Amino acid sequence: MTRLIFFVLLILVLYYLLHYLIKDMPSSKKKVKGKPExxxxxxxxxxxxxxxxxxxxxxxxxxxxxxFCCDKCFKSYIQGDVKNST
Structure with missing residues (x-):
């Protein structure tokens, strides 16, 4: 009978220990607070x-x-180059 009580207590202690450790682990899911911009x-x-x-x-x-997306587009725009549309 004491073995049974010991194993039940051991299982409870392990359960609460694992629950405590898992709760403190950082989540891999990113939590977004509020509305994303x-x-x-x-x-x-x-x-x-x-x-x-x-x-x-x-x-x-x-x-x-x-x-402009880049300096090259800015310089081409200033020089008046015509962009080919494809």
């Missing part, structure tokens, strides 16, 4: 590519703020 996209006037506004190259051309 959507990124605003802007269009490159040269290559017509949409890019995130935060990462775009911002240049003021003739008083107008334009967004």
């Amino acid at each position: 959507s990124e605003e996209l802007v269009q490159d006037p040269y290559c017509q590519t949409y890019i995130p506004k935060q990462t775009a190259l911002k240049k003021k051309v003739e008083g107008q703020l334009l967004y």
Whole structure:
């Protein structure tokens, strides 16, 4: 009878120990707090590519703020090169 009580207590202790350890482990699922922010996209006037506004190259051309995907597109736009549409 004492063996049975010992094994039951041992199982309970192991259960609570594992439960405590698992509860403190970081979750692999990312928890998003609140509403996720959507990124605003802007269009490159040269290559017509949409890019995130935060990462775009911002240049003021003739008083107008334009967004470019890279320096190459900006330089081509300034030189007046025509982008081939395919």
